[in-house]
Amino acid sequence: MCELRMSVQSVVFALAIALVFLSPSPSMGYPPGDPGPDDVSLDLENYDLNSETDWENLDLNIYGESYDYDDLDQEITVAPEAPPLTSQPPAESQEEEVTLLPEVRLPIAPVTLDFKGPGLFGPETGLGMPTCLLCVCMGGSVYCDDTSLEQIPPLPKDTTHFYGRFNKIQHVKNTDFINLNKLKTIDLTGNQISEMDEDAFRLLPQLQELLLADNNLQALPELPNTMRHIDARNNRLLSSGVHPEGFKDMSQLEFLYLSNNKLDYIPTPLPESLRALHLQNNNIQHLHEGTFCNRHNRNYIRRNLEDIRLDGNPLDINLFAQAYICLQRLPVGGN
Template identity: 30%
Template sequence: MGFPKRSIPQTLSVLLLAWVLIHCQTPIEPEEEEKKEPMTKPDTVKLEVKFEQLGCPSECSCTAEGAVDCAGVDLTEFPAKLSDSTRQLSLQNNKIEEITVEHLSHLHQLETLNLQNNWLTTDGLEDEGFEMLEQLAYLYLANNQLTAAPKVLPPSLISADFAANQLTRIFPHTFGQKPKLRSVYLHNNKLTDVGLPDHMFNASDSLEILTMSSNFLQVVPSNLPSSLYRLHLKVSPSSNNKLEKIPEGAFDNLPNLRELYLQNNHLTNEGMDNETFSRLSSLECLDLSNNNLSVVPKGLPRNLMLLHLEKNFIRSIPGDALISVRNLEYLLLHNNKLRSRSIHPAAFQGLKKLHTLHMYNNLLERVPRGLPRRAKTLMLLHNSISEVGRNDLALYTLTELNLSYNKLTNAKLHRDAFRKLRVLETLDLSGNALHAMPLGLPRSLHLLEIKNNQLTSIPDGTLTGMDKLHKLVLSHNQLKLNSAYQGAWMELTALTTLDLSGNQLTYIPTDLPESLEYIYLQSNRISSVPASAFEGTPNIKGIFLRFNRLSVESVDESSFSHLSNLQVLDFGTGNTDIPLKGDEINGKKIKDEQET
C-alpha cells in the first residue's frame, strides 16, 4: 500500500526545524502569527486585598500591585469603580461593546489594557479615551469588530494588537509619533492600499515587528521605518486579494530587516526586479512560497540563510541566481516544475554553508548535477528519477537522503552510487521499482526504508557490516522466507525495529538479532508460531502478527514464556480463533495494535 503521489515526507530535517525556531519565526496561522508581550497574571495567592481598598469590581480579582483581572466573566459593560492605581487591566473574552472617555479618564497609571475578544465597534470607542492614558504601553484589541483604527493613540505605546478585526483604515497618528513603539499586529483585517496613510509610522523610529498579513493590499506599503527587523505580508491561500507587485525601492530603506514573509501572494518575476531584495543587507529569512515565480529570483542579499520557494512554478535555476547568497543554509524548492536539465551545473557552486536542500515534488528525471558538496539533508522524493549514476552523489557530509517515490530500478541504480556517503544515517528508497535490496549501501546507516517496492531478494552480503542500523523497514514487498541469505538478520547487531509486514512470509524468521525490540509481521502468510520462534530475542517488547493464517492450535504459548520485556502481543483480527486462550500470556494482556 503506497503513499499518495503527493504526500509530504514523513521525516523533515531536525536541523531545519531547529534553525527556523531559532532564527525565523515560522509563518503560522494568522490569528497566532506573533507572540504578544505577556500580561502579568494576578497572583491570587499573593496579597489579595479587600475590594474596598482597591476599588475592585466584584466579578474581578485584584492585587496590591495594581493588576485587575476581569477576563472571561461575561461582562457586557466596562467595569466601574476601578482604582486610580490600576496598572494592568485584563478584560479579554467578554462582551463589552462600548468604552467611553469617562471609563478611562482616571486610569492615569494604566500600562497594559487587554480588550481582546470582545464586541467592540469603532462607534463604541471614543478616540480621546486612549489618548489620555499617558502611561499606556500595551494595547490589545484583537478579535473585535473595529472597522477603523483609533485616530490617536498615546506616544507611550510599545505594542498594539488590532488583529482579526474589520479595519479598512489607519490614520496618521494611530501609529505615528510613537518613539517607543516596537510591534504592531494588523493581520486578518480588510486594509487596502488607499486605507493606509503615506507616512503611517512617521516618527515611530523604533518599530521592529509589523504584521499585515491577510489584508487586501496589492502593493507593499511605502515609507516603512528603517528599524524593522520582521515584516509579514503574506495572505491566506484562499484570499482573492494578493500582492502582485513590489514597487521599485520598496525595501531600500530597511537595512535592519532580518525576516520577510511574502508567501501566498501573486508575485511574479516580472513584478519585481533584480534590485528588489539586494539592499536588505541584514536579511536572513525570505519566504516567497506559493507565489507565481517561474525562475529563482536574482539579486538576493548576501546574508540570507533561509530561502523558501515552495509552491511556485519555478522551471529553472540559472547559474548566477544564487551566486550572491554565500551564507545560505536552507534552500526549499519543493513543489515546483524543476527538471534536472534546467538546473545549471554551477547553480549551487560556492554555497559552502548550504546543508539542507528540499527538491521533492518536482519533475526531476535524474539527480541534479553540481549538488552542494557540504549538504547534510537532501530531499528528492516524489520526482521521476529513474537512475543514479556512480558519481551523482558525491556528498561526503550527507546524513539524510530521501529518494522515495521515484522510478528507480536495480538496473539503473549503480552499485557504487552510495560509496561516497560515508556518514549517511537515514536512507529512504520506498515507493520505487526495486526487485532486490541494492548492494553497496552505506554501513553508517541508522535507518533504512525500502517499503512499497517489489523486493523478492536480499542478496548475499547486502546487510554485512551494518552494525549501526537501528531500524529496517521492508514492508509491502514480495519477500519470502528464503528471500534473505542465511544469517542476514543476525548481522544487524544494533537492530531494534524490523518491519516485514505486507510480504509473503510463511514462517517467522529464525535468525532474528538479539537486540530486536519490535517486529512487525502482520499481513503475511504465517501459519504457526513454534516454541523456538523468539528464543534468540530476549529483549523483544512488541510482536505484531495480525492478518496471518494463525489459529490457537498453531501457536505454542511457550514461545513467549521467556520474554520478560514483552509489552504488546498483537494477533488482532485476520487470524483464526485468535487471541489465545485466556487473553493473557505471562500475566500480560494480549493487546490490540491500537492499544500500543
C-alpha cells in the same frame, strides 16, 4: 473436751456410713457371700461411743491415716470482719439550664453593582470595590477575564494593568479609564467591541500596551504617543478608520499587529522604533518607495524592522523592490 469428742464422733459416724456404701457388692466381681479381701464389717448397733474408755481405745488408724489431735489445740486467729462497703448512689449531675433563643432571620436585601457613571465606588474614589468583588485584584493588576462583563467596570486609581478578555463588552466610553494615570496595559481581547469613543485612550499618560484582537472594530481611536505594543488583529479595520500618520510620533512603538482586517494600504509613516509589522490577510495591493525607506536618502537603512508579514494580500512584492531596499530582511509575502 466434750466438744472435741462430739466432733470426733461425728467424723467416725460419717466414715462408717461411707464404708457401708463403698463395701464390695456382687456387681463388683466378688461371689455372693464373699466379702472380699479388704472388706470390713461394722456393727453400728454394738458401737458404744459414750464411754471415756472406748474413746481412748478407738483406733482410727485402721484406714491408713493418723490424726494428730494436738493441732486442734492451736489457737486460730480470725481477722476482724471488715465493715461492709456501702455504695452510695452517684450524685446527680446538676445540669445547667440552657435557654435557646428563637432563630431570627434577617431579610437580606439584594445588592446591585452599578457600573454606570460615578458613584460611591466610582473611579474618582479610587476604591474600586465592585471590580474587586467580581474580579481578581493583585497589586496594580485587575483580572476580569471571562466574567460576562458588558461594560468596563470602575477601576482602582492605582491600576497599572487591566485584563478584561473574553467578555461581552461592545462599547468603550471616554469615561471608562478616566483619571487612571498609572495604567500601562489594557487587554480587551475576545470581546464584541464595535465602537470606541475618540478620547477613550488618548489621555492616559503611561499607556504602553493596547490589545484589541478578536473584536468587531472598523476604526481605531487616537492613541497616546507612549505606545509600545498595539494588537488589533482579527477585526474589520478599514484604512479610512486609521488616523493619517497616526503612528508617526510613537517613538517607542515596537510591535504593530493589524493582520486579518480590511486595510487597503500600509498606514505610513512608520516610526523608526518599529520591530514587527504584521499585515497579512488584508487587501493591500500597492507599495511605494517611502513605505519603509527614505526615498530622499539612498543610504538610509532601517535596522530595527526585521519582521514584516504581507502574505495573504493581493500583492506581488517582486514588483516593488525599491520599497524595501533599505531593509535588512525581505518581507514575507507575494503571489
